[in-house]
Amino acid sequence: MRRGLILFFTLFFVVLQAKSFEIIMPAEKKNVTTNNYAFIYGKANPAESLSIDGKGVYVAPNGAFAHSVKLQEGENRVLIRTVYGLSLYKYFKSTPKSQEISVEEFEPVKAYVNSDNIPLRSTPVDAGLNRIAHLFGGTHIVVNGSKGSFYRVHLSGSKDAWIAKKDVTLTDEDFYPGEFINMDSERYKNAMIQSIAFSKKLPYTIEDAEKEIIFRVYNPELSEESVYNLSIPKPKRYAYSVTLDEGKYIFKVRKLPENINDITVVLDAGHGGTEKGAVGCLGDEEKNINLKIAQKAAELLKKQDINVVMTRELDANVSLDDRVNTSIESNADIFVSIHLNSIGDVPMDIHKNRGTSVYYFNNNSKSLADIMLREVSHYAKTRDDGVHTASFQVIRPTDYAAVLVETAYMTNPMDSMLYTNDKWIDKAAKGISEGIIRYIKTNKSKDE
Numbered sequence: 322m323r324r325g326l327i328l329f330f331t332l333f334f335v336v337l338q339a340k341s342f343e344i345i346m347p348a349e350k351k352n353v354t355t356n357n358y359a360f361i362y363g364k365a366n367p368a369e370s371l372s373i374d375g376k377g378v379y380v381a382p383n384g385a386f387a388h389s390v391k392l393q394e395g396e397n398r399v400l401i402r403t404v405y406g407l408s409l410y411k412y413f414k415s416t417p418k419s420q421e422i423s424v425e426e427f428e429p430v431k432a433y434v435n436s437d438n439i440p441l442r443s444t445p446v447d448a449g450l451n452r453i454a455h456l457f458g459g460t461h462i463v464v465n466g467s468k469g470s471f472y473r474v475h476l477s478g479s480k481d482a483w484i485a486k487k488d489v490t491l492t493d494e495d496f497y498p499g500e501f502i503n504m505d506s507e508r509y510k511n512a513m514i515q516s517i518a519f520s521k522k523l524p525y526t527i528e529d530a531e532k533e534i535i536f537r538v539y540n541p542e543l544s545e546e547s548v549y550n551l552s553i554p555k556p557k558r559y560a561y562s563v564t565l566d567e568g569k570y571i572f573k574v575r576k577l578p579e580n581i582n583d584i585t586v587v588l589d590a591g592h593g594g595t596e597k598g599a600v601g602c603l604g605d606e607e608k609n610i611n612l613k614i615a616q617k618a619a620e621l622l623k624k625q626d627i628n629v630v631m632t633r634e635l636d637a638n639v640s641l642d643d644r645v646n647t648s649i650e651s652n653a654d655i656f657v658s659i660h661l662n663s664i665g666d667v668p669m670d671i672h673k674n675r676g677t678s679v680y681y682f683n684n685n686s687k688s689l690a691d692i693m694l695r696e697v698s699h700y701a702k703t704r705d706d707g708v709h710t711a712s713f714q715v716i717r718p719t720d721y722a723a724v725l726v727e728t729a730y731m732t733n734p735m736d737s738m739l740y741t742n743d744k745w746i747d748k749a750a751k752g753i754s755e756g757i758i759r760y761i762k763t764n765k766s767k768d769e
């Protein structure tokens with residue numbers, strides 16, 4: 322009798338353990354949030370019926386599941402259960418009070434930009450696509466308004482921009498207008514360079530217009546409309562840069578090489594080391610999958626005699642600055658950052674929040690993004706999740722064509738069937754290498 326009882330309990334616990342589910346996200350059972358949705362994912366036995374908040378949830382054959390729950394104001398209890406186990410998760414949701422701050426106007430004050438690469442923005446918000454230039458340290462500017470953590474920068478009579486207060490130092494020094502020194506223009510087979518020198522560093526903007534790239538330098542203390550315009554017609558596949566050499570702005574627009582063997586490709590496996598990236602339904606870490614895809618894509622490109630540079634070849638931390646520096650120092654023509662996507666606390670649609678998407682920041686990278694999406698979703702047989710713009714640091718440089726590929730979603734149960742399979746990794750890599758090759762090849766077509 323006793324032995325029977327022990328056997329019964331042993332079996333009971335074995336069954337319970339074998340059939341219990343595991344929640345990967347959220348990491349804690351008690352959560353405080355301002356989001357309207359809670360996104361929950363993990364793994365469970367597909368043979369059992371899993372329910373979250375009373376709703377049946379799809380479990381992929383490999384056990385992956387993902388589901389989002391709408392939250393009410395205050396405390397929310399979310400019950401996750403199967404026939405054999407249950408877990409209770411709590412969310413305390415509050416709505417942040419939005420306070421509209423208005424622009425505070427003041428008399429023009431002179432200021433210096435504190436360091437290199439400081440974003441000048443079209444709106445006083447620290448996010449998104451509102452960057453219009455990156456100023457050099459020591460640039461003289463005039464500010465005449467403030468909103469939240471930003472100053473309004475006066476550029477000319479008709480043009481203002483915004484800069485973060487932390488990035489500038491106000492001064493009561495007597496500034497004098499920048500003095501124009503000279504201007505020069507050089508033409509090469511694959512590039513055109515214009516330069517303009519002033520007695521001091523001045524703010525500038527750069528515009529990728531329909532047919533040309535326009536570089537504008539503002540001399541805001543002189544007169545209301547003291548703007549210097551330089552413009553260079555743009556070729557079909559192009560890249561551009563602005564550098565500063567002893568007071569001289571060097572503005573360069575170049576044509577990307579037409580021959581595959583003249584191209585340098587930088588492959589950037591996202592995250593690495595202690596930065597895991599997204600964690601998938603089964604607990605897989607994005608950084609490892611990114612590296613596998615990047616290594617395979619590098620192998621395929623090298624077979625075509627394409628010069629490939631990797632930003633990391635190991636499971637190591639590499640800063641975003643280093644990834645950009647590697648690309649600029651190796652004179653990259655094409656830069657591809659490889660990632661897998663994830664969603665946050667938003668309403669999840671298992672059929673929509675999946676597949677491949679490609680991001681770019683500058684117009685010169687849009688055609689690479691379009692071709693990349695087409696090739697990756699074709700070879701990897703993934704859902705077309707679109708081409709989008711986004712302000713990711715690694716794709717902001719204009720010195721080369723730069724895209725970020727989200728090959729699939731770590732947080733989608735159906736996509737988890739793909740990225741855990743080495744054959745699919747090879748296909749995603751094939752898509753990336755084909756995207757690069759096709760992009761270079763279409764550069765050769767007539768309409769230049």
Ligand SMILES: [Zn+2]
Nearest residue numbers: 591598660661
């Ligand atoms: Zn990532």
